[in-house]
Amino acid sequence: xxxGKKNINLILGLILAGIAIIPALVGIFWTPYSxxxxxxxxxxxxxxxxxxxxxxxxxxxxxxRLMAGSKITLIIGIGTVFxxxxxxxxxxxxxxxxxxxxxxxxxxxxxxxxxxPSILLAMVFVSLTGAGNLQLVIALxxxxxxxxxxxxxxxxxxxxxxxxxxAARLAGASNLRIIFVHILPNTIxxxxxxxxxxxxNAVLAEAGLSFLGIxxxxxxxxxxxxxxxxxxxxxxxxxxxxxxxxxxxxxxxGIALISKEIK
Amino acid sequence: MSLLQVKDLNxxxxxxxxxETVVYDFDLEIDQGEIVGLVGESGSGKSxxxxxxxxxxxxxxxxxxxxxxxxxxxxxxxxxxxxRSIQGDxxxxxxxxxxxxxxxxxxxxxxxxxxxxxxxxxISPEDRKKRVIEVMSHVDLDEPEKLYDMYPHELSGGMRxxxxxxxxxxxxxxxxxxxxxxxxxxxxxxxxxxxxxxHINRKHNTSILFISHDLSLVRSLCDRVLVxxxxxxxxxxxxxxxxxxPAMEYTKKLISSIPKVEIDDTDC
Numbered sequence: 001x002x003x004g005k006k007n008i009n010l011i012l013g014l015i016l017a018g019i020a021i022i023p024a025l026v027g028i029f030w031t032p033y034s035x036x037x038x039x040x041x042x043x044x045x046x047x048x049x050x051x052x053x054x055x056x057x058x059x060x061x062x063x064x065r066l067m068a069g070s071k072i073t074l075i076i077g078i079g080t081v082f083x084x085x086x087x088x089x090x091x092x093x094x095x096x097x098x099x100x101x102x103x104x105x106x107x108x109x110x111x112x113x114x115x116x117p118s119i120l121l122a123m124v125f126v127s128l129t130g131a132g133n134l135q136l137v138i139a140l141x142x143x144x145x146x147x148x149x150x151x152x153x154x155x156x157x158x159x160x161x162x163x164x165x166x167a168a169r170l171a172g173a174s175n176l177r178i179i180f181v182h183i184l185p186n187t188i189x190x191x192x193x194x195x196x197x198x199x200x201n202a203v204l205a206e207a208g209l210s211f212l213g214i215x216x217x218x219x220x221x222x223x224x225x226x227x228x229x230x231x232x233x234x235x236x237x238x239x240x241x242x243x244x245x246x247x248x249x250x251x252x253x254g255i256a257l258i259s260k261e262i263k
Numbered sequence: 264m265s266l267l268q269v270k271d272l273n274x275x276x277x278x279x280x281x282x283e284t285v286v287y288d289f290d291l292e293i294d295q296g297e298i299v300g301l302v303g304e305s306g307s308g309k310s311x312x313x314x315x316x317x318x319x320x321x322x323x324x325x326x327x328x329x330x331x332x333x334x335x336x337x338x339x340x341x342x343x344x345x346x347r348s349i350q351g352d353x354x355x356x357x358x359x360x361x362x363x364x365x366x367x368x369x370x371x372x373x374x375x376x377x378x379x380x381x382x383x384x385x386i387s388p389e390d391r392k393k394r395v396i397e398v399m400s401h402v403d404l405d406e407p408e409k410l411y412d413m414y415p416h417e418l419s420g421g422m423r424x425x426x427x428x429x430x431x432x433x434x435x436x437x438x439x440x441x442x443x444x445x446x447x448x449x450x451x452x453x454x455x456x457x458x459x460x461x462h463i464n465r466k467h468n469t470s471i472l473f474i475s476h477d478l479s480l481v482r483s484l485c486d487r488v489l490v491x492x493x494x495x496x497x498x499x500x501x502x503x504x505x506x507x508x509p510a511m512e513y514t515k516k517l518i519s520s521i522p523k524v525e526i527d528d529t530d531c
Contacts, residue, residue: 163364166319171378171430172351185368 010261017254020247024074027067035060035068036219044237056226056240057233066243069221070251073206076137076222080202081195083141088148089191093179095149096156107153110146118143119205126214136215140205144198151194155187196259200252207248223248266437266470267293267316271329274311278324285311287494289329295437296468298460300485300502302478302517308494309474313440315339316472317356318346334437351378355431359443361423365415372411375399375430382434395433402429402459421452425459432463439463440472445480453477457484478521482506490514 033051042059045051053062091110095103113121118140125139159165160183168182209215210224218225223244230240272289275282286308293299301309314320316331318338331338334353336345355378358364365374376395379386386394392411399407402425415423424444431439441460445453457480463469475481481488481502488505490498490513498511509515 163358163360164366167356167358167364167374167427167430168366168377169319170317170350170354170356172347172349172381173377174347177381182366182369186366 009257013254013257013261015254016250017258020070020251020254021074023067023247024070027064027071031061031064031067033061033064035064035221044233047239053243054237054239056229062240062243065221065226066247069223069226069244070247072133072216072220072222073203073224073248073251076133076140076206076216077199077203079137080140080144080206081199083137084144084198084202085148085191085195087141088145089152089184091145092149092152092154093156093184096153097160097175097179097183099157103153106149110149113143114146114150116143118201119208122205122209123212123214126209131214131217133216136206136209140202140209143205144202147198148191148194151190152187155190156183159183159186193259193263196255196262200255200259203248203252265292265294266334267291267472268332269312269316269329270332272312272315272331273326273328274308274315274320275326275328276324277326285494286315289496291316291472291489291496293438293470293472295470296464297487298464298471298473298485300481300488301472301474301491302476302481302488303491304476304517307491309491310442312491313356313442313472313474317354317440318350319356348382351436352382352434353437354440355436355438356440356442357424357427357431357444359446361420361427361447364427365423367415369414370411371413371415371418371426372396372399374415375426375433378430379433395429398429398433399426402426402432403455404429421448421455424448424452424456428456428459428463432467432469435467436469438470438472440474442474443476444473445475445477453480460484478506478517490517 037060039055039059042051042055044057045055045059047054051061051063053066056062056065091106095106121143122136122139125142126135129135129139156179165178165182168178173182206215206222207224207227210222211228213225213228216222216225226244227241227248230237230244233240269289269291272286273284274286275284289308289312291299291312301313303309311320315327316333316338320327327339329339333349336349338346338349365371372392372395375398376391379391379394396407396411399410404410404422404425410418410422410426415426418426424447428444439460444460445456448456460471460473461484464471471484473481473485485502488499488502489496490505490511492513498505498509498514505514506518509518
């Protein structure tokens, strides 16, 4: 692939992700109206100068809810990646580096986790712990551990027999030092692209769970719960579906393009 | 007593159904300040023996019989902590492939100073930098201050091998194992590396175990030579004796395989 075309991917990805993420970042500090205040007189009102995207079935400002919803989705996505990636990296590093019994035990557990669809696993977990943002992050995080563990494990196996690791060992470096100071930085390149893809999967999973009503709790907005609210009005007011749907698509498409470029 | 004493070393792999012996009854003694060459074709067990001496072979999947006594320590049975305290301090290794034996993400200076950082924690970072730069200039690296902050990919193969030697020599080991250090380099750089090893040997009285399949290099560098074939030492003796009066047919063949450049005078 030539360099010019690659850059187009990256720039397009940054623009798309930016359109989706910047309102979310603004939503952390400020939204035009309260996201939960209902006003029956504004129910399903069309866009005007005061409510740029109109109002939903409870008379809540859609733009405000879109900003807050993107924010929640973004935070849950990042939290999930952080949780899944840190544990998955530990597991992958230990199993890949030491091999033997610890590898067999942990990777079989990993295989069991991997054999269930991650969204199903998260559903089971949420139904056990109850809904809530933290529970959602933990549930999705656990469901995404195996994918990181596998990537990191493969990189560790590839790196651990390389000469530079031998040389580090010969300098008198301990196993932990070799794992964290020498091999781990060398896996970052592969890890970054799987983090971006994992973020996308987490965003989709969160939207899916919220759509099903077991993710983010109802009065709070998330892209998934907005889609869920909107499905009743799919034909009478399609714009209610379009806004959160487009926000989701922009976020995922943008990140996917960036990760493709980074690879 | 000699610096390194290896007696009846046998190495056997167990990672397949049938155990496979790769080194038989390996005996070796190296005195302080001596350069010993270990020659043989690929797969003859010379690197395996060297890795065993350096304590780099994994402890499962293979059995090792015999004894390796280095500087009073039993390398086969001592604790890992003890082994680590020796590796990089009194014993160092230079590998064959300079392109892969440096960590691609760490600066040159950090890698050269790593063994010093681990084994001499009392040296302050400023002193360490000074000493690293000194070691780097000793191995004839130009502009060591500039190289200190460079990454491995910015260096040529010959320079990287010098960096490796500098890293190995950072805290002046008693024994330097050079596992085919010149194989990946071109001929002029090879000669410079050999000169460098000779210089190190004279200056610090460091013993060198030089592993190679290049007999002409062994001849120019080593005091004594061991010839290995299929896991066994088939001949050993002083360099002069082995090269001038080889006893074994295999050694004779190896020696006759040294390429000779013959220039026909009539063409000139």
